[in-house]
Structure formats: C-alpha cells, structure tokens
C-alpha cells in the first residue's frame with residue numbers, strides 16, 4: 001500500500017515560467033501540470049489511451065495520448081465500483097451474526113473491497129433488533145468519518161424491518177424482527193446514523209408505508225421496494241410518492257408466484273423504478289438479467305452484490321444470530337436451507353462484470369455505468385462514479401480477457417490502496 005500526499009505551491013512569474021515550491025516530496029510535473037500521482041491506460045468509455053493526473057485526492061486532468069508503454073497498453077482505467085448493498089464480509093456483519101461489529105471489522109471489509117476493486121459501498125443493515133441497529137449505525141457513522149476509510153462509505157442502506165412478514169417474500173430476514181413502518185423508531189435510527197441513511201428498502205403493502213415514503217422523500221432518502229408482495233396499484237402509488245428503486249429485483253419473492261398477478265410485472269413495467277440486480281450467476285437466471293436489462297435500459301439498472309457477511313470466508317456451514325444454519329457454497333452463493341431461499345451472494349461486483357457482459361452483450365462502458373455511475377447518480381454522490389476533472393480520484397486499473405476481470409491497481413481518493421503483485 002502506498003500513499004502520496006504533498007503540499008505544493010505553484011508560483012507563476014510574469015514571464016510565465018512556473019516554479020514549484022514544495023513542503024513535501026514533489027512527485028511530478030509534466031506539461032505544466034503538477035500532480036501527486038499519474039496513471040496510464042485505456043479509458044473505459046472508448047478504449048482511448050490516456051494519462052490521468054491526480055492531485056489532492058482528485059482527478060486533475062485527463063490527457064489523451066498517442067501511445068502507451070508496453071505495461072499499460074492492455075490496462076483499462078475505470079471509475080472505482082460502487083456497491084449499494086453490502087451486508088458484511090469476511091465474517092463481519094453490519095447487523096449481528098454472533099459477533100459484534102467493530103471499527104476494525106469495518107476497516108477489514110473496506111480494505112478487502114479495495115483489494116477487489118470496489119471503492120465505495122453502502123453498509124446494509126437488514127431486519128434486526130432496534131438496539132443492534134442503534135449501536136451499529138452509531139459505529140458506522142464513526143467509520144464513515146474515519147480518515148482510514150478514505151470516504152469509501154458514503155452512507156448506509158436500511159433493508160427492512162418494514163417488509164413483508166410472509167415466508168418467501170421475507171427471504172432470510174428473521175420474522176421476529178419484521179414490523180410495520182414506524183417513523184419515530186426510524187428517526188432514532190436516522191439520528192444514530194448522523195443522517196447518513198441513504199436508502200430504506202420496505203414493502204409498499206405494509207400499513208403506513210405510503211406516509212413513510214412521503215417522509216423519507218422529504219429528507220431526501222431514496223426509497224427502495226423489496227421483500228414485498230405489493231399489488232400493481234401499491235407499486236404505482238409508491239412510485240408516485242417517489243420510490244425510486246426495486247431492491248434486488250427478482251429476489252426477495254416467493255419461489256412460486258401467480259403468472260399474471262405478482263410484484264414482478266408491475267415493477268418491470270414501472271419506468272420510474274431503477275432495478276438493482278444480483279448478478280452472481282445464482283440469484284438470477286441469465287434470461288432474467290437479459291430481460292431486466294432490456295426492459296429498464298442501461299440508465300436504470302444497478303448491479304449490486306448483496307454480499308453476505310460470509311463472503312470471503314471458507315465455504316461451509318455457519319450459524320446466524322438466531323441459530324439457523326446458513327451455507328456458503330464453493331460456487332459463491334449463500335443459501336438458507338430452512339426457508340429454501342438464497343441468503344446473499346458470496347461474490348463482489350468485479351466478479352459479476354464479465355457475467356453481465358456475456359449475458360446481455362453490453363459493452364464495458366455500459367457495465368461500468370451499471371456498477372458505478374448509476375448508483376452515484378441515484379444517491380446524489382456527485383463526487384464519484386465517473387472519470388472527470390474535479391471528481392474524487394477513485395480509480396481501478398484492470399485487464400479484461402475472456403470476460404475475466406483481473407485487477408491491477410486500486411486508487412481511492414488519490415491514494416494507491418492496492419497493487420497486484422502479478
């Protein structure tokens with residue numbers, strides 16, 4: 001891990017000659033551009049060779065070049081990936097799977113994500129006990145502000161507890177904690193999070209859901225529909241009120257549904273709803289991904305991991321907080337045998353990119369849009385999700401051969417946080 005920060009003062013004389021006075025190590029000056037770090041490779045948008053200059057944690061300049069050195073010629077540069085649904089990783093859960101969440105645990109997750117190519121993620125707290133929510137939101141607010149996370153946690157996602165209590169739709173969320181929307185209770189959580197809850201996922205058919213959506217929208221919180229069996233009318237009403245996303249569309253549903261009347265069709269038909277989709281190869285069939293992509297279009301799809309706290313661990317059987325058995329399969333999916341449902345992915349977004357390209361036929365620029373840019377736009381994160389001067393220098397450098405993503409380097413807020421040894 002390397003990190004370079006320098007303080008520089010640029011003085012321009014009357015004759016236009018530029019001098020640099022530095023209080024630290026001057027790492028570069030080229031074409032009158034002073035910079036802390038420079039990367040070369042092919043821009044993900046059009047494969048054109050570029051040099052990107054980084055200064056003070058931000059993208060200073062993107063310069064088209066005519067040729068690249070041998071090492072960087074096959075390397076693609078893209079904005080770091082943004083994951084809007086992360087339940088935990090490496091045995092750490094954002095709710096509770098038997099061990100308390102700690103600041104060290106959050107650092108471990110953040111660094112593991114950097115080593116995979118994910119530069120921003122939204123810790124997701126699923127249906128659980130109110131006291132655990134309070135405690136963990138407070139801790140997460142602390143982690144968000146901690147310089148060690150480099151701004152990689154832009155905010156949080158509350159998935160539940162205001163979801164369907166019905167088996168199947170509820171998924172692996174513990175019934176004992178499922179409840180109806182309660183604004184006073186939510187405000188306690190929102191305050192504990194220091195107003196950093198960016199999304200709430202709820203079921204529109206629960207009592208009080210519509211008023212709850214109104215109140216969320218007044219605070220600018222994104223409302224997602226998930227783990228629900230909402231009718232077409234309820235889904236439309238939720239969208240009228242500003243619900244903006246179907247959380248992991250195609251999952252969080254009963255295994256058997258009515259072919260005409262089910263929550264899938266109205267959500268697919270509702271153009272105002274973006275769809276987040278889990279593309280680990282298990283949560284959705286290839287044909288579903290293809291249909292969702294065709295129906296919603298590249299501006300309205302967000303590829304999410306919904307990664308389980310068991311992600312990154314050795315495959316096997318694990319107990320959850322209420323003593324039920326979960327299985328992390330070697331293929332990278334977590335199942336909950338008791339309910340015969342899936343319970344999160346074992347993969348992160350970079351391992352989904354090639355699969356989506358293969359299944360939909362979309363190009364690299366489009367798949368990066370769906371794994372980075374679209375999430376930044378939905379949550380109003382205007383400092384990331386693209387490669388433009390002035391934005392955070394959150395960049396990934398990788399190769400892509402035969403749909404295989406191979407990460408070479410990760411830069412977060414201008415710091416190199418991962419470099420492949422290969």
Ligand SMILES: [Zn+2]
Nearest residue numbers: 159171248252
């Ligand atoms: Zn879910």
